[in-house]
Amino acid sequence: MKKIIAIYGKGGIGKSSTASNVAAACALNGKKVMLIGCDPKSDSSITLLGGRRIPTVLDVLRENKNVEKEDVIFEGFGGVKCMEVGGPEPGVGCAGRGIIVAIETLKKIYPQYLDNDLIIYDVPGDVVCGGFVAPIKKGFVNEVYVLTSGEYMPLYAANNICRGFDKIGMELGGVICNSRNADRERELAEEFSDRIGSRLIGYIPKDPLVQSCERDGFSVLEKAPDSEIAGVYTQLAEDLLANSKRVKAAPLADDALRELSKKYSV
Amino acid sequence: MIEKEKLIIHPRPSSIVASLYTLRDLNVDVAILHGPPGCSFKHARLLEEDRLRVLTSSMDENDFVFGGREKLERTIDKAIEMFRPKTIALVGTCTSMIIGEELTDAAARAPEGVEIICVETHAGYANNTDGVISVLEPASERGMISADELNRQRRLLAEATNVEIRHGAASKGYLEPSRGDIKYKAAEQLAELIRSGKKIAGILNAKKETAYMFADELIALYETARLFGKESNITIFSNTDSALGLPRVKEHAANVMKAFDARHIPVHEIIGGLDEYAVTGDLVKDLILNKYGGFDAAVIAGVPHALPMEALAGMELFSITNGPRQVAPLKEMGHQHVMVEIDLHPQTLGVSSIVPSEFGDTLRAVAADKTASNAGEIK
Numbered sequence: 001m002k003k004i005i006a007i008y009g010k011g012g013i014g015k016s017s018t019a020s021n022v023a024a025a026c027a028l029n030g031k032k033v034m035l036i037g038c039d040p041k042s043d044s045s046i047t048l049l050g051g052r053r054i055p056t057v058l059d060v061l062r063e064n065k066n067v068e069k070e071d072v073i074f075e076g077f078g079g080v081k082c083m084e085v086g087g088p089e090p091g092v093g094c095a096g097r098g099i100i101v102a103i104e105t106l107k108k109i110y111p112q113y114l115d116n117d118l119i120i121y122d123v124p125g126d127v128v129c130g131g132f133v134a135p136i137k138k139g140f141v142n143e144v145y146v147l148t149s150g151e152y153m154p155l156y157a158a159n160n161i162c163r164g165f166d167k168i169g170m171e172l173g174g175v176i177c178n179s180r181n182a183d184r185e186r187e188l189a190e191e192f193s194d195r196i197g198s199r200l201i202g203y204i205p206k207d208p209l210v211q212s213c214e215r216d217g218f219s220v221l222e223k224a225p226d227s228e229i230a231g232v233y234t235q236l237a238e239d240l241l242a243n244s245k246r247v248k249a250a251p252l253a254d255d256a257l258r259e260l261s262k263k264y265s266v
Numbered sequence: 267m268i269e270k271e272k273l274i275i276h277p278r279p280s281s282i283v284a285s286l287y288t289l290r291d292l293n294v295d296v297a298i299l300h301g302p303p304g305c306s307f308k309h310a311r312l313l314e315e316d317r318l319r320v321l322t323s324s325m326d327e328n329d330f331v332f333g334g335r336e337k338l339e340r341t342i343d344k345a346i347e348m349f350r351p352k353t354i355a356l357v358g359t360c361t362s363m364i365i366g367e368e369l370t371d372a373a374a375r376a377p378e379g380v381e382i383i384c385v386e387t388h389a390g391y392a393n394n395t396d397g398v399i400s401v402l403e404p405a406s407e408r409g410m411i412s413a414d415e416l417n418r419q420r421r422l423l424a425e426a427t428n429v430e431i432r433h434g435a436a437s438k439g440y441l442e443p444s445r446g447d448i449k450y451k452a453a454e455q456l457a458e459l460i461r462s463g464k465k466i467a468g469i470l471n472a473k474k475e476t477a478y479m480f481a482d483e484l485i486a487l488y489e490t491a492r493l494f495g496k497e498s499n500i501t502i503f504s505n506t507d508s509a510l511g512l513p514r515v516k517e518h519a520a521n522v523m524k525a526f527d528a529r530h531i532p533v534h535e536i537i538g539g540l541d542e543y544a545v546t547g548d549l550v551k552d553l554i555l556n557k558y559g560g561f562d563a564a565v566i567a568g569v570p571h572a573l574p575m576e577a578l579a580g581m582e583l584f585s586i587t588n589g590p591r592q593v594a595p596l597k598e599m600g601h602q603h604v605m606v607e608i609d610l611h612p613q614t615l616g617v618s619s620i621v622p623s624e625f626g627d628t629l630r631a632v633a634a635d636k637t638a639s640n641a642g643e644i645k
Contacts (some may be wrong), residue, residue, distance in 0.1 A: 100366055
């Protein structure tokens with residue numbers, strides 16, 4: 001079955017790194033992959049394009065009403081098709097509406113995008129308004145993942161995001177932990193996943209190599225394909241593709257979450 | 267440097283309203299506007315005179331902030347309970363579309379036997395024809411219209427948009443509204459031409475239900491000619507092909523044809539359907555230049571600016587529109603007499619027979635005066 005996934009999580013937790021490395025790993029595995037960055041910062045795909053920023057859908061729309069596929073969809077590492085939604089200047093306009101318009105535009109200019117084996121929407125950290133669930137509502141997402149670390153605030157955000165999924169009736173494909181070297185992080189993430197009725201589908205250890213590759217404008221799959229961390233992303237990509245388990249998440253009460261976080265702090 | 271788009275600052279037709287009119291043409295029972303209560307109020311009310319019930323989910327400030335799904339669902343439930351509709355349309359507005367309301371979610375709750383179609387539209391499209399398309403696409407998906415009809419409509423709407431850009435509401439950054447020429451004076455002149463035996467083309471090139479009044483201009487033309495015994499000098503062209511268009515539009519064409527017939531007025535040439543006013547130009551041109559020729563004048567009612575001036579060269583033109591902002595472009599094109607039927611549209615909603623026009627009645631009165639004074643002279 002075709003995978004159309006969206007990765008949610010607290011801002012700064014590593015959604016773009018995870019999305020681009022997973023996309024690269026899948027592509028190396030012979031899959032047709034598309035990465036759609038929905039953050040107004042528009043840097044989800046930058047490490048698949050050798051550090052190059054591509055024109056965003058909203059950039060092109062702003063200047064000239066007719067967007068063509070070639071204007072906004074670019075092939076990156078491993079043939080991954082990359083698109084960035086873009087957004088208005090901070091403090092003006094409506095970024096949420098921007099996402100809706102960009103997804104409608106994508107459907108118009110490149111209806112075959114659904115033929116890819118894997119489509120990843122990299123979604124902004126905070127689901128602040130209706131537009132931010134547009135990938136799910138209008139972009140045919142059939143699986144969502146939540147990314148967290150073992151720190152309290154990212155967990156808190158992840159739990160809240162699950163509340164949002166519950167409200168819109170979206171099932172959770174699993175939890176991914178992007179390690180920040182918190183105390184007993186994997187165990188905590190496992191128990192959290194378990195308690196909300198889901199499972200931990202991936203654990204990404206903290207590795208400075210990810211950052212250094214990013215700084216140079218690459219994914220680890222491209223710059224350091226033989227590294228241990230590249231292997232982790234390859235495994236995660238395989239697990240995501242193979243995953244068929246989706247659950248209606250049962251988010252924790254705030255107190256319960258606090259207790260859980262305390263339980264694992266050393 | 268990217269060239270800036272032309273800024274048009276006069277108000278223009280709304281895509282939301284265009285969606286509503288299209289739903290009416292498809293004989294949908296209830297349209298629910300998902301938005302604030304005042305949105306599209308005037309047209310919503312008018313459409314209720316024309317067999318489309320229009321409701322609103324009445325979003326308020328709280329709903330803008332928290333989302334209005336619950337209110338929309340309550341409105342749907344109430345509509346089903348009160349009006350027992352077979353088809354309901356959920357119509358987007360600027361407000362609900364900006365905040366990302368999902369109409370399909372609410373539509374999923376439709377009970378068996380009730381069809382709900384979702385119309386994702388708002389009033390911010392450059393062309394209001396986009397509002398028509400946003401109805402026809404889901405209507406086609408549901409088999410309410412054929413794929414061929416959808417394609418036909420797309421082509422017509424694209425041409426209609428071009429007509430407006432060339433010589434209509436989108437032709438200038440600002441168009442001053444005008445009530446047009448004094449009808450009495452134009453009627454005097456036209457009556458004189460008819461009486462003196464000039465060859466005159468009467469062209470109905472109207473949009474949908476407006477034909478109920480615009481046809482009256484031609485009826486008056488023909489009746490006046492008959493009064494003077496000159497009806498053989500009149501040739502009638504009419505875009506009332508009752509085989510073309512959405513269900514309601516075909517009905518209007520048949521009704522207008524019946525009205526011509528009842529008055530023993532011959533329609534010499536059918537130039538298209540009532541939704542084809544934007545594409546009749548070439549045929550009219552061909553007929554005038556190659557088949558008829560030699561017209562001294564023309565009376566054009568409906569959308570005169572859609573006809574190419576090459577077809578009308580050398581004729582004295584009496585053109586009747588219902589758009590106060592259409593006067594200046596028509597004058598600029600070279601139409602000598604431009605009359606406006608103020609508030610025509612509301613009068614043609616919910617009717618199935620001819621509605622008297624002001625210019626038509628003026629012409630009749632002028633003609634009657636002339637025959638009376640003529641009779642006096644003979645005595």
